[in-house]
Amino acid sequence: MHLYDLSSSSAPPRRTVPLAWFAVVVIVAAGVSVVGIAASYALRGGSSSGPLTITDDLGRRVTVPLDPARVVVLGPSIMDSVYRLGLRSHVVGVDCYAPALGGLSSDYSADQVALWNLSSSMCVQTGPTFDVEQLIALGPQLVLAATIVSVAAVEQITQTYQIPVVMLQPATLTGVILDDQLLGEIFGVSSASSSLANALQTVLAQAASLQNDLTANGTPFPTLLVTYSADGNGYWTFGPGTFGESLIELASGASISANATLSYPELSGEQVLASDPQFLVYGTGFGINESTYAGAPFWSQLTATQDGRAVGMDSNYFTEPDPTMILVGLPQLMAILHPGSSAQ
Amino acid sequence: MGASVAAPADSPRASGRRPWVLVLLLAFLGVGVFFSPILGTVSVAPDTVLRILLHQVSGGALFSHPCAGASVPASGCAGLIEIVWDARLSEIMLAVVVGAGLGISGGTLQGVFRNPLADPFLLGISSGGTLGAAVVVVFRIGVADQNLLLPLFAFIGAIGTGFVILVAARSRFGSVETLLLTGVALSSFLSAVLSLLLLYSPTGSLQVDFWLLGNLGSLDWTQDGIVFGVVLVAGTLLATYGRELNLLQLGPDVAQSLGVDSRKVRVRLLLLASVTTAAAVAFTGIIGFVGLVSPHVVRRIAGSDYRIVLPGAALVGAGFLLAARDLSLVAFPGTLLPIGIFTSFAGAPFFAYLLFRRRGTSTMGSP
Known part of the structure; x- marks a missing residue:
């Protein structure tokens, strides 16, 4: 049997570090967090550049390129607007559920897939986990996202990969009209949106x-x-x-x-x-x-x-x-x- | 007169190979970290991955054209570098740090409670974190800044729960059994509050699911750094308590007679384990079984000395979470599963195997 021979330390094992270091741990943790958060804010200031700055449905100010040619749409409701505005040719990627668990058919009906000419090669997995690799590989200039994508993922796309993300999640039916007008402004199709x-x-x-x-x-x-x-x-x-x-x-x-x-x-x-x-x-x-x-x-x-x-x-x-x-x-x-x- | 006290029983074989175990675990982890970037949801050739890594590590001095000859996606070589370096490597480093944090927390809690089933989530710390995150989502607090507020509130929720346990631990009723039961009751209560909140905001459940299922994605290097900083500080402090934990296995009275203020040590260890777990939970959500399984693996191969179990559990935890990430990508190509599902999926049978492999022998060692 392995023994701990305590004879050489008949005095109790003492820890001389005062209780105060617990406070130090918490303060260090909080300090690191604050530095990180500040760094995140600093990074945010240097996000994407472009000629148009808009405010999205979450109140975020986003600078977007005018009439972007490569767009990823994350949300069937946004895809509907994009299609009706005649912008389907700009779309290079759409949301889908995990390919091994349902893929495109989980988010889009068969009619929508046929009407909008969607294919599994356009898939960007948004659920159950957001897959940023697939998004980057598509090389989008702009991402239009509903809140099926977590804000954490949106901020990662914006800050780390410098891809502007516009969140379109209207709170009312009037908001649907406003969002369509916003899309018209971004893509320069004001007459179609009107x-x-x-x-x-x-x-x-x-x-x-x-x-x-x-x-x-x-x-x-x-x-x-x-x-x-x-x-x-x-x-x-x-x-x-x-x-x-x-x-x-x-x-x-x-x-x-x-x-x-x-x-x-x-x-x-x-x-x-x-x-x-x-x-x-x-x-x-x-x-x-x-x-x-x-x-x-x-x-x-x-x-x-x-x-x-x-x-x-x-x-x-x-x-x-x-x-x-x-x-x-x-x-x-x-x-x-x-x-x-x-x-x- | 000196005293000789029986410590957790180890076989001579186990005690003899202790120093090597940590070295081997570290080596295995290093190999895992080196090869893991090959795996992802977008197909990138292994040699291209290697070139990109060396290019980035050398600041561009090596392989000035790391994508030469490689099949690049629409985003070009820059996109490929972002995929390998920013997306994959930051995810891998997060897996290592969070796995290590959960592993060492699990080892600590099993030692504090002298219970092989104790893990960071038994005490309700994760439930507190999830509730904190849910509050931000349901009440739409700072909608545009949720990527910062969610982990912050999750951390506060987790650490707040830890403090309730600490208060119980400091009270005169703070026996090990009371603490365990307090944790279980608290966990159930917080889960009930969470369910009620989600009933009123079903749309928020999507983001809360993110926490419940565990997730390594959607973070950047800054957030990785935050988790790393907290886990490093708290984990290092935890690792210095191996000797006290060994003595606590002999029972609080014996430990007390040998000079260990068991209540004070317990409170300190619970606080540190709570901070470590809270940091992990805040950014990744609930990742089950890592904290539970890792200490048992170390005990199996290196004995029950907590001076080895704690750092060993950190290394095994890191490796376990990394392996779970890699295996999920092999099992479901092109699909990113919530990592918490896969750790439970792989961890449960493995844990059962560990328990039944040597029936009748405690994996905690004999005090």
Whole structure:
């Protein structure tokens, strides 16, 4: 057996360092952190150069090259805007989930892949971990990113690799229009962005007109539940402050989850049955269809289901803050809730 | 009269090879660091990687055209250098530093608690860090500066949790069992608070997942330097406590009779382990099993002397995390997995193997 012979140190092992050095450890750690943070700020001052300085949706001031030829788009909603502005040829990379776990098809529907001519060679892995190597290899002059990318990754791209990143994450539907105008400014396609803005505002005006008519006539808004997923416990839906809820309000609908306390609550089967909405809109896409909802509680007992007023809609229309949400999603929802209305 | 006290039992073989073990571990780690830059999600030929590394290390004196003859991506040779030097090497160095920090913290906590299952995350330190990060995300604090505020709040959360444990340790009820249970309870409580916060901000869960799954990417050399500085200072101090930890294995009363103020030493070690873990957690999130497995590996090959276990666990931890990074890239080519998933995936069966390889023999040594 190995022994520690303490005979040579009959006095207790003493540590003469005072307790104060613990404070030193913390102070050194804090000092190193402060120096690092200061260095990060200093580096930030020397970020990319270019002729145009803009403020993005996170309030960041970003200097971007005018009309960049090589752009990486990280977010399907931004890709929608870019495509509608005729800028597809500028795009050299898009977001995707880990190639070994789903790749491009995890972030983009088959229709989007075909329409936008996307390929796996354009993949920049944004989830579950952001892969900066793939981004650098594509040699982008500009990155347009939604908040599917962490701010830490964005700052790394900006500071370490000197690639400007514009964060586009509108908080409202009006923000979608503003973002399109911002893209028009960066790429020098102001006329295209004005046309798109006009089209978006026209649809929003039609929705407002419908709402005014209904209110003037004293016609109550139809009640509805929009669900994007369901399980044995109930129906996942949109609560206050979400784009899904905004779309419902614009379409002159009365969501049964309008007073929910959570942004994305799950309503129990009992709650839905008690509310018994006039319309039930279920989200589709990415492998989800009507049969997915068949096992949800009281599905077949709901009046909307029995009367044929349970209708499927692409989930993206409720979740992706992009022009398609307004140009396609909103008219489609108005048509479901107010068939025959002249405002559609 | 001098006293001879039984120390953690080691085989003569184990005690004889101790000095070499650290040298060998260091050599293995060096080899790993040298070859790891070859692996990444973008294909770069090994000889090109080597040329780029030598070019960078020599300040451009060697291989003035490091990409000559190589297949370069759209970003050109400059992009290739950024990929190898800035992206890969900073990630590799972070793996080494964080692995070392978690390893030495794990060894320390197992010694303090005299419990083979103790690790940096058992005490809720990581939960505190994650909660700190979640507060920044959910309440949208300094949105444009989250890359700085997230690790700062995560550090504060982790170190704050560590201080709660320390307060418990300093109290008269601060027995080892009380401390362990306090840590477990605290961890559960903080996880519950985190879940509640995320319920109110599902969109924030994406960034919080980053913490929960562990991640080596998205850092730069400056942030690497911060982690390195903290781990170096706190880890070096920890490594000087091997003798006290050996005596603590004999029980607090015996240690006390031999002159070790067990409560004071415990508080100091907990503080240092908390600082080390907090620095790692703040930037990389939760990386499981490194702190748990590394000390056991060292005990298996070099015995239970904490003067060897602590630096050895740091080296094994560094190597383990680096190997996890490399193996994940080999197993899933072109895909970057959250490193925490892979360390748990690889660590759990390895840990079981270690435990069952010599059934009935404690891996902690016999006090």
